[in-house]
Each structure stands twice: as C-alpha cells, then as structure tokens.
Amino acid sequence: MAYELYYWPEIQGRGEFVRLALEQAGAAYTDVAREEDDDLPGLMHTMQDGAVPQPPFAPPYLKAGDLLIGQTANILLFLGDRHGLAPADEAGRLWTHQLQLTIADLVVEVHDTHHPIGSGLYYEDQKPEAKRRTEDFLAHRMPKYLGYFERVLARNPAGDAHLVGDGLTTADLSMFQIIAGLRYAFPKAMARIEPKHPRLVRLHDRVAALPRIKAYLASPRRIAFNQDGIFRHYPELDP
Amino acid sequence: MAYELYYWPEIQGRGEFVRLALEQAGAAYTDVAREEDDDLPGLMHTMQDGAVPQPPFAPPYLKAGDLLIGQTANILLFLGDRHGLAPADEAGRLWTHQLQLTIADLVVEVHDTHHPIGSGLYYEDQKPEAKRRTEDFLAHRMPKYLGYFERVLARNPAGDAHLVGDGLTTADLSMFQIIAGLRYAFPKAMARIEPKHPRLVRLHDRVAALPRIKAYLASPRRIAFNQDGIFRHYPELDP
Numbered sequence: 001m002a003y004e005l006y007y008w009p010e011i012q013g014r015g016e017f018v019r020l021a022l023e024q025a026g027a028a029y030t031d032v033a034r035e036e037d038d039d040l041p042g043l044m045h046t047m048q049d050g051a052v053p054q055p056p057f058a059p060p061y062l063k064a065g066d067l068l069i070g071q072t073a074n075i076l077l078f079l080g081d082r083h084g085l086a087p088a089d090e091a092g093r094l095w096t097h098q099l100q101l102t103i104a105d106l107v108v109e110v111h112d113t114h115h116p117i118g119s120g121l122y123y124e125d126q127k128p129e130a131k132r133r134t135e136d137f138l139a140h141r142m143p144k145y146l147g148y149f150e151r152v153l154a155r156n157p158a159g160d161a162h163l164v165g166d167g168l169t170t171a172d173l174s175m176f177q178i179i180a181g182l183r184y185a186f187p188k189a190m191a192r193i194e195p196k197h198p199r200l201v202r203l204h205d206r207v208a209a210l211p212r213i214k215a216y217l218a219s220p221r222r223i224a225f226n227q228d229g230i231f232r233h234y235p236e237l238d239p
Numbered sequence: 240m241a242y243e244l245y246y247w248p249e250i251q252g253r254g255e256f257v258r259l260a261l262e263q264a265g266a267a268y269t270d271v272a273r274e275e276d277d278d279l280p281g282l283m284h285t286m287q288d289g290a291v292p293q294p295p296f297a298p299p300y301l302k303a304g305d306l307l308i309g310q311t312a313n314i315l316l317f318l319g320d321r322h323g324l325a326p327a328d329e330a331g332r333l334w335t336h337q338l339q340l341t342i343a344d345l346v347v348e349v350h351d352t353h354h355p356i357g358s359g360l361y362y363e364d365q366k367p368e369a370k371r372r373t374e375d376f377l378a379h380r381m382p383k384y385l386g387y388f389e390r391v392l393a394r395n396p397a398g399d400a401h402l403v404g405d406g407l408t409t410a411d412l413s414m415f416q417i418i419a420g421l422r423y424a425f426p427k428a429m430a431r432i433e434p435k436h437p438r439l440v441r442l443h444d445r446v447a448a449l450p451r452i453k454a455y456l457a458s459p460r461r462i463a464f465n466q467d468g469i470f471r472h473y474p475e476l477d478p
Contacts, residue, residue: 117374136357
C-alpha cells in the first residue's frame with residue numbers, strides 16, 4: 001500500500017517534514033498534488049467535500065489505507081511508530097513527540113516573521129510589521145529555540161548524535177530541515193549564531209549524509225527553497 | 240501517585256487545557272506553582288537545571304511518576320490514553336490528537352492578536368500591530384476555525400454531541416475553553432458569530448454542565464480570566 005501525501009505542490013512548507021520522514025523510511029508514496037494540474041482537485045476535494053467525516057483543517061495530510069491523518073506532528077507520530085523513527089516505549093515516544101511539537105512552534109514563529117499580521121495578506125502588505133517581528137525573532141526567539149535544542153543534544157544520556165536516545169527519529173530529520181531553512185532565510189544571522197551550536201550543525205550534516213536523504217536532496221523530488229514557503233529570504237529582514 | 244502540574248500560577252493560559260482534563264478525570268494532582276512563593280523555584284528549576292536530561296521548553300509540563308511530559312497537546316495525548324478521554328483505537332486516537340493540535344494552532348493565533356510582534360514585549364508596545372492582526376483574526380481566522388469545528392461536529396457519524404465518536408474526549412474539554420475564552424476576549428464579535436455555530440455552543444454548555452467540570456468552575460481552583468493570559472479583553476480590539 002502506497003501512502004498518499006497531500007500538500008501544496010510548489011513549496012517545501014510543512015509538507016517537507018513529512019516528505020523527509022517518508023524518504024528516510026523508504027516508504028512508497030505519491031505526492032498527490034505534484035501530479036495534478038493547477039486546480040488541485042484532489043487536494044481541495046478532501047478539505048471541502050461534505051462527505052468526508054474527518055476533514056483536515058489544512059494540508060499536509062496523509063492517506064494511509066483507510067486512515068486520513070492531518071497535522072504535521074500527528075503524521076510524524078504515526079510514521080515514527082510505523083517505520084521505527086521513534087522509540088517503541090511510551091517515555092521515548094512522548095519525548096520525541098514533545099520535541100516535534102516544539103519544532104512545530106518554531107515553524108509558526110518563522111512563518112510569522114514574514115506574515116505577522118495575516119497569512120491571507122501578501123508580505124508586501126505587512127513589511128513594517130515583518131521588520132519589527134523579525135528583529136525580535138532574531139534577537140530573542142531563534143537563539144532561545146536553538147539554545148534549547150543544543151542543550152537537548154548535550155544532555156542526551158546516550159550521546160549528542162541524536163536528539164532522542166541513540167537512534168534516528170523524525171525529530172532529527174525535522175531539525176535538519178530547520179537548520180537548512182534558517183540558513184536559507186537568514187544567512188547572516190545564522191552565520192553569527194551557528195558557532196554557538198556545534199551539535200546542531202553536526203546533526204544537520206549527519207542527516208544530510210544519510211544515504212536515502214542524500215539521494216532525496218539530489219533528486220527532483222526535493223523542491224528548492226523559494227519565496228512562497230515558510231522559510232523565505234528577504235535581505236531586508238537579515239541585515 | 241498524584242500528578243504534579245507545573246504552570247504559571249496566576250493565569251489559565253495553556254495550563255487550563257491540562258487542568259480541565261485532570262479535573263474531568265478525577266485525577267489527584269498538585270498545581271505546584273500555585274503553592275510556591277513568588278520565586279517559583281520548582282517551576283523554573285526544572286527548566287533551568289542542567290541535570291534534567293529531557294528539559295521542557297516552556298510550561299505547562301506534567302510530572303507523572305518518572306515521566307516529565309511537556310507540550311500541552313502531548314500532555315493531553317498522555318492523559319487521554321490513561322483516563323479514557325480518547326478512543327482506544329489508533330484511528331480514534333490520531334483523530335482526537337489532530338483536533339487537539341488544530342485547537343493548539345488556534346490558541347497561538349489568539350495569543351498573537353495581542354502580541355503580534357513579540358511575546359517578550361508588552362501589549363502597550365505593539366498596539367497598532369495588535370489592532371491590525373486582530374482585525375484579520377476576527378474577519379478571517381476565527382470564522383475559519385469555528386466553522387471548521389462546527390463542521391466536525393455536524394459530520395460526526397456518531398452525532399453532534401461530541402467532536403469524536405460518542406464519548407467525551409480532551410478535545411471536547413479544550414473546545415469548551417476556546418468558546419469560554421473567545422467570549423471573554425471578544426464578546427461583541429462572538430455575539431455576532433455564535434448563532435452560526437449552534438453545535439459548538441451546545442458543546443460548550445454540555446461540558447460546563449459535567450458534574451466534575453461544574454464543580455471545578457465554581458471552585459477557587461479555577462483562576463478567573465484576566466489580562467495576563469492568552470484570552471485578554473481589550474475593548475479597542477473588539478469594536
């Protein structure tokens with residue numbers, strides 16, 4: 001049974017955290033909207049069809065047989081269990097999911113650097129507010145989050161190669177995407193702050209070198225970072 | 240074994256979603272920080288102590304025996320399983336958690352109506368931006384979320400008394416808090432929009448009438464809504 005991933009076809013966005021888990025799992029999946037025309041009939045159908053009893057609020061969502069699973073972290077909870085990308089014991093599962101949810105919080109804050117007023121408005125319609133919000137993000141929030149995840153690696157009793165225990169989890173894969181995305185969006189700020197977070201940089205490099213992830217990143221399946229996703233590079237926001 | 244809940248002692252905030260689940264479960268728990276002095280030694284200790292191998296990023300977090308569980312939705316996932324406040328089957332658990340995560344997204348957006356620039360700044364330092372963000376929230380985001388949850392109730396094959404199946408879940412308890420909070424923060428906007436969402440209003444009333452919840456709401460354990468929490472009433476934001 002192949003999974004069906006439903007997400008916007010032209011951005012990495014939140015869907016990328018799911019794509020990375022599916023790729024590392026070696027799972028068969030269809031990235032449905034990337035095979036559709038511009039009207040995205042399948043993607044919108046599931047959200048708008050009155051016959052769907054458990055409609056997702058927004059993409060990404062994953063069809064897995066009879067299951068229709070929405071919310072990025074929830075999808076990763078499911079895939080982590082099914083593909084050995086999370087510990088099997090309750091304490092390990094909860095800790096992995098806790099980190100995943102903290103990553104999700106960071107993703108919201110990254111998005112809101114360029115959309116602090118409304119996700120339905122253009123960046124150009126909220127530039128002064130974006131400038132102020134990004135200054136706060138780079139001065140306070142990004143250091144707080146990165147410092148936290150660096151500490152999680154440093155304190156891991158099993159060593160600092162992984163966020164959880166001594167095995168690869170969805171949280172490691174997602175953290176790779178965070179570092180890659182922040183480098184794209186804020187290259188100057190990241191150049192300044194990275195030396196303080198050597199474990200996170202090594203984790204990024206380790207994930208990027210995993211054979212399946214390396215092959216994925218070099219493939220046309222990996223959409224390039226661009227100005228429509230969550231991580232966007234506006235030079236005026238990264239002085 | 241009594242649970243220990245760690246959360247800011249003077250607000251409902253995100254901790255309230257956990258308190259409601261603990262109360263409905265009839266679980267023994269200590270609301271630790273409410274028994275501490277102003278320095279909050281226990282609350283801050285766990286976050287700052289270098290010896291804690293799995294530190295939470297922020298409150299609330301719950302100690303359950305040897306487990307230290309952070310992230311509101313993650314705590315509710317745990318409590319739902321343990322106290323029958325979620326279905327036992329995988330599909331039902333994932334759907335309940337999906338709704339819980341969508342509620343968590345809404346909570347972030349409510350918070351950001353009064354803090355669109357920075358959570359470390361005062362409201363008074365971001366009033367023009369808060370005005371704009373709240374206009375967008377009331378015009379677009381609040382209707383989108385409430386319309387979604389109303390549809391979830393309407394489409395529930397087991398009837399519209401609960402968000403999930405025919406039993407009470409943490410998602411129902413949290414939805415009660417959302418309606419109560421939005422009424423406190425935006426009484427005028429809610430008076431206009433509530434008639435379109437009769438199922439959500441009935442769900443709110445049904446939860447409020449549960450014997451344990453009713454007793455909790457009437458007790459001193461229920462902190463009143465106030466201007467330091469997530470739901471805040473600024474008349475200028477609800478014209």
